[in-house]
Amino acid sequence: MGTILDPLVELFNGKAFKPHPGDAALPLGKRFSGQVIVVVGGGPRAWTQRVRFDGQGVPSLSGARSLAMKRGSVEWGQHLENEAISTSGWAVLLAEQWQAAYASASAASVGGNRVEKMLRVREHASQFGDERISDDAIRVTVDHPSMDTSVVVGVRATNLEQGTRDLVENGFHIAAVRVAVLAYLERHLTGLQREQQALERTIVVTDGQSALIVGVCNQAFDTTDGGVSYCVNRPSDLGSHVLDRITKPERVAAWGGKIDLIGPEMPWSSETQPADINVRQLPAPEPALCAVDGAVCHDFRLDLQEMRGALPAWMRPAFLGILLLVCACLSGLAWQLKSGLFLEGRIGQKMAETNMNQQAAAAAWKKIDGLKKEEKRAQQIGAWLENTYHAQSLVHSFLKAIPADVALDGMEITAAEGTPQLKLKFTLVGNEDSLAIASRAIEARLYELQYEIAQRDDPISAAQRRGGVTYGWTIIMPTFGSS
Amino acid sequence: MTMPYFRNTLLLVGFLFAGAFIAFLTAVMWVGQQRIKFADSGRSELQARAERAAAEGEAKLREEQIQTLRDFVIAWEPGFHIAPAKDLGNYLRNELARKATNHGLVSEGAVTPAETKNYPVGGTTIRVQQVSIKVVGDSLPSILSWLGSVERTFAIARVDSVTLSTYGSRSASLAITLLHPVEETPARTMPVSGGSN
Numbered sequence: 047m048g049t050i051l052d053p054l055v056e057l058f059n060g061k062a063f064k065p066h067p068g069d070a071a072l073p074l075g076k077r078f079s080g081q082v083i084v085v086v087g088g089g090p091r092a093w094t095q096r097v098r099f100d101g102q103g104v105p106s107l108s109g110a111r112s113l114a115m116k117r118g119s120v121e122w123g124q125h126l127e128n129e130a131i132s133t134s135g136w137a138v139l140l141a142e143q144w145q146a147a148y149a150s151a152s153a154a155s156v157g158g159n160r161v162e163k164m165l166r167v168r169e170h171a172s173q174f175g176d177e178r179i180s181d182d183a184i185r186v187t188v189d190h191p192s193m194d195t196s197v198v199v200g201v202r203a204t205n206l207e208q209g210t211r212d213l214v215e216n217g218f219h220i221a222a223v224r225v226a227v228l229a230y231l232e233r234h235l236t237g238l239q240r241e242q243q244a245l246e247r248t249i250v251v252t253d254g255q256s257a258l259i260v261g262v263c264n265q266a267f268d269t270t271d272g273g274v275s276y277c278v279n280r281p282s283d284l285g286s287h288v289l290d291r292i293t294k295p296e297r298v299a300a301w302g303g304k305i306d307l308i309g310p311e312m313p314w315s316s317e318t319q320p321a322d323i324n325v326r327q328l329p330a331p332e333p334a335l336c337a338v339d340g341a342v343c344h345d346f347r348l349d350l351q352e353m354r355g356a357l358p359a360w361m362r363p364a365f366l367g368i369l370l371l372v373c374a375c376l377s378g379l380a381w382q383l384k385s386g387l388f389l390e391g392r393i394g395q396k397m398a399e400t401n402m403n404q405q406a407a408a409a410a411w412k413k414i415d416g417l418k419k420e421e422k423r424a425q426q427i428g429a430w431l432e433n434t435y436h437a438q439s440l441v442h443s444f445l446k447a448i449p450a451d452v453a454l455d456g457m458e459i460t461a462a463e464g465t466p467q468l469k470l471k472f473t474l475v476g477n478e479d480s481l482a483i484a485s486r487a488i489e490a491r492l493y494e495l496q497y498e499i500a501q502r503d504d505p506i507s508a509a510q511r512r513g514g515v516t517y518g519w520t521i522i523m524p525t526f527g528s529s
Numbered sequence: 530m531t532m533p534y535f536r537n538t539l540l541l542v543g544f545l546f547a548g549a550f551i552a553f554l555t556a557v558m559w560v561g562q563q564r565i566k567f568a569d570s571g572r573s574e575l576q577a578r579a580e581r582a583a584a585e586g587e588a589k590l591r592e593e594q595i596q597t598l599r600d601f602v603i604a605w606e607p608g609f610h611i612a613p614a615k616d617l618g619n620y621l622r623n624e625l626a627r628k629a630t631n632h633g634l635v636s637e638g639a640v641t642p643a644e645t646k647n648y649p650v651g652g653t654t655i656r657v658q659q660v661s662i663k664v665v666g667d668s669l670p671s672i673l674s675w676l677g678s679v680e681r682t683f684a685i686a687r688v689d690s691v692t693l694s695t696y697g698s699r700s701a702s703l704a705i706t707l708l709h710p711v712e713e714t715p716a717r718t719m720p721v722s723g724g725s726n
Contacts, residue, residue, distance in 0.1 A: 053535045372549045375552070376553075389563040414584065420599060425651070426653055427606070430650050432651060434688075437676055438673055
């Protein structure tokens with residue numbers, strides 16, 4: 047998760063758009079613009095010096111150099127802790143006890159960027175030095191401005207471990223590990239190249255305790271044995287030591303006696319300096335400022351690695367814009383979800399109401415069906431009753447209507463299927479007048495009972511029937527409820 | 530080195546943006562569909578409400594209108610349930626014979642067809658059980674009284690035919706064919722008793 051979360055945090059806090067403080071590929075001025083770092087001098091009597099970078103990355107001393115203290119002492123540890131808290135917490139360590147040699151191959155021939163070149167030099171150390179540099183040394187090179195040659199400087203890894211551990215344990219991060227004289231040399235060569243001056247004078251760089259002699263002949267590094275050498279000695283003896291080396295006749299012959307001396311002035315007296323030696327004393331740079339100079343690139347850090355670079359500045363507003371869009375989308379999403387869920391609830395309510403209404407409607411229709419059945423049943427019963435009549439009443443009334451002088455031989459009432467009609471057939475016996483009276487009486491009686499006579503068949507005479515006359519009438523029942 | 534270090538994070542941010550955007554668009558479309566569904570459900574609800582109101586209105590109207598008919602049915606319906614349909618023929622036959630005996634008449638074997646029949650009436654049909662019986666007696670009033678008793682007991686029965694024959698002044702016979710509706714729905718009341726005479 048660190049591979050995603052750490053960059054994400056840097057994107058949010060804006061560090062992603064600034065150079066990484068530990069990026070060896072960038073000058074310190076770019077890495078720490080606007081901040082204060084601490085340069086720590088190595089050696090038994092260590093010191094610290096604050097350096098402030100302005101907004102353009104130009105360094106300047108910030109405060110006085112602290113007094114030299116014994117490394118490893120409690121006092122030194124407390125001092126480092128305070129400095130780490132008071133500053134950015136990043137330090138440049140100036141390493142001591144270095145070794146130097148000439149290399150016939152230049153680091154420039156190694157492909158890749160500057161950090162990759164340094165890592166390649168460390169990986170193939172034998173190619174860039176000789177046996178005079180101890181095997182466990184960490185090596186860096188300073189290339190000739192134009193020739194494919196280098197000066198190789200090594201610092202023992204154990205010494206670096208001690209120095210860096212001392213700082214890390216007291217709260218510092220290591221911004222770079224440098225050698226003072228190599229920083230002088232590198233800055234000097236860069237200055238010559240920037241001013242397009244040829245390399246014509248042998249270079250002697252010193253920090254007062256050690257000296258690096260880089261012989262130059264024919265505008266190139268002196269590749270002969272001893273062409274590049276170094277010496278470490280007491281400050282009082284360092285001058286004579288260096289003088290011995292540069293005044294050897296073969297060196298004077300090869301180098302032409304022209305020397306550029308960079309660093310504190312050597313304690314040479316006019317008596318000891320040979321007349322054929324032309325020593326040009328260049329201004330002694332402040333070690334702390336030189337160590338953080340933008341022209342100085344070398345770095346002896348044990349954990350040297352290529353760090354992530356800064357993202358282009360335009361990506362910051364783009365990233366913030368995307369974040370805003372994401373926030374807007376998420377806000378919109380939340381709003382839409384809220385609206386959708388609200389609608390979901392309303393839809394559920396509507397559907398429940400719809401179901402309730404549909405069920406109520408279905409119940410009502412079912413009730414209507416039941417009512418229709420009741421209605422139909424009532425119509426059936428009504429129709430049935432309309433087609434019924436009271437037979438006893440009809441027969442009794444019929445019999446009572448017959449006069450005493452007329453006899454009934456028989457009667458028959460037959461209902462017509464599906465109609466309120468009755469077929470009334472009866473046979474009366476009597477004289478002709480009596481039969482006529484009886485017939486009218488029966489007729490009148492039927493009318494009294496609300497029956498209607500729809501049809502009269504011709505009476506069948508007595509001649510056709512023995513002893514009587516048969517009548518055949520079609521009568522219609524009274525309307526239901528009328529009687 | 531710059532981009533590889535931030536690549537996964539930038540990809541994550543990109544995916545996050547794409548995911549959020551797609552989720553937002555999906556939510557917008559979902560809400561759009563929800564709005565359509567809401568409108569549809571509103572229309573359905575209105576339609577169902579109108580259908581309910583119409584149905585309930587019609588039911589109420591019919592309920593009010595049918596009250597008289599219902600009273601009529603309640604008054605007459607028990608007559609349909611004097612006996613179960615399968616037993617109606619026997620029941621009628623026995624009742625008619627019993628009544629004849631009670632009236633001092635001689636009945637000549639009542640006849641009932643094995644099957645009921647549909648009888649057309651008033652544009653519809655009604656299922657009826659037919660029974661025929663002939664009674665003979667010395668007294669015409671007894672015969673008429675028997676007929677009245679039958680009609681009172683089986684109030685909704687229809688006398689399909691009546692044949693009265695007299696034999697001088699001493700005896701007469703009455704043959705009737707009776708049609709009695711068969712109950713088509715379960716009986717709601719207990720069978721009506723045959724009466725005392």
